[in-house]
Amino acid sequence: MNNKILTGIQKNKAENRRAYWVLLDPDDFTIEKAVETARCSQEHGVNALLVGGSLIETDNFDIFVKSLREAVSIPVIIFPGDSTQLSKHASALLYLSLISGRNPVNLIGEHVKAAPVIRQYGLEPIPTAYMLVESGAVTSVEFMSGTRPLPRGKPNIAAAHALAAQYLGMQMIYLEAGSGASLTVPPEMIKTVRACVDIPIIVGGGIRDKATAVEKLESGADIIVTGNLLQKENGLEIMKEIAESVNAWTSTRID
Numbered sequence: 001m002n003n004k005i006l007t008g009i010q011k012n013k014a015e016n017r018r019a020y021w022v023l024l025d026p027d028d029f030t031i032e033k034a035v036e037t038a039r040c041s042q043e044h045g046v047n048a049l050l051v052g053g054s055l056i057e058t059d060n061f062d063i064f065v066k067s068l069r070e071a072v073s074i075p076v077i078i079f080p081g082d083s084t085q086l087s088k089h090a091s092a093l094l095y096l097s098l099i100s101g102r103n104p105v106n107l108i109g110e111h112v113k114a115a116p117v118i119r120q121y122g123l124e125p126i127p128t129a130y131m132l133v134e135s136g137a138v139t140s141v142e143f144m145s146g147t148r149p150l151p152r153g154k155p156n157i158a159a160a161h162a163l164a165a166q167y168l169g170m171q172m173i174y175l176e177a178g179s180g181a182s183l184t185v186p187p188e189m190i191k192t193v194r195a196c197v198d199i200p201i202i203v204g205g206g207i208r209d210k211a212t213a214v215e216k217l218e219s220g221a222d223i224i225v226t227g228n229l230l231q232k233e234n235g236l237e238i239m240k241e242i243a244e245s246v247n248a249w250t251s252t253r254i255d
């Protein structure tokens with residue numbers, strides 16, 4: 001099985017480099033605008049693009065991914081809300097299991113539906129433990145999955161989930177506050193998870209400025225994700241600042 005993208009992520013982590021990924025939801029962009037944003041992201045030092053959403057209302061997923069892939073050389077990775085969000089044009093797919101919840105559909109059901117298509121497309125699936133963290137209001141992921149998020153004041157519960165995921169063989173942890181979250185993943189939770197797993201940690205949800213992104217890096221995140229930021233008036237400027245900080249990251253790991 002092809003594992004080029006995961007190998008690259010692991011190599012980055014081994015060399016103590018951090019990464020910045022930008023999420024493009026096909027419902028939020030025309031293809032032209034997405035292509036322009038993708039080029040600009042690459043130019044400013046974004047390391048990969050994610051494509052997906054909890055609920056996608058447009059029917060252009062495949063062409064959206066294909067257009068981005070043709071426009072940029074950084075990886076275009078599917079971040080699927082369900083098994084319908086697949087494209088043979090993607091560089092890889094986050095094979096997300098929503099382990100913070102207890103809904104079998106998001107733990108294994110959608111994976112079974114997607115598996116034959118992933119094989120047929122020759123897509124690289126990256127087994128990723130997706131952990132939804134309480135963030136002040138009901139998020140799309142919480143509502144759509146019918147699961148409860150992890151309590152934000154209980155980092156030990158998050159750490160136990162992450163450790164279980166690592167023991168099960170998952171290759172990455174995604175700590176998710178939810179798109180547009182009012183509260184981001186707490187630094188204490190990232191630190192506690194970092195202290196007990198070796199696999200790369202992605203942190204996203206509600207990151208809208210450089211200081212917050214840096215706080216996540218300092219806590220031990222390997223990869224920062226922003227999505228909604230680009231909908232802000234000065235979103236591109238802030239994206240540039242975050243990319244600079246992430247790419248300039250040199251401090252010693254805290255774990």
Ligand code: 1GP
Pocket residue numbers: 023176177178179180181203204205206207225226227228229
């Ligand atoms: C959502 O983590 C991503 O899945 C990004 O969240 O849109 O709040 O940046 P934002």
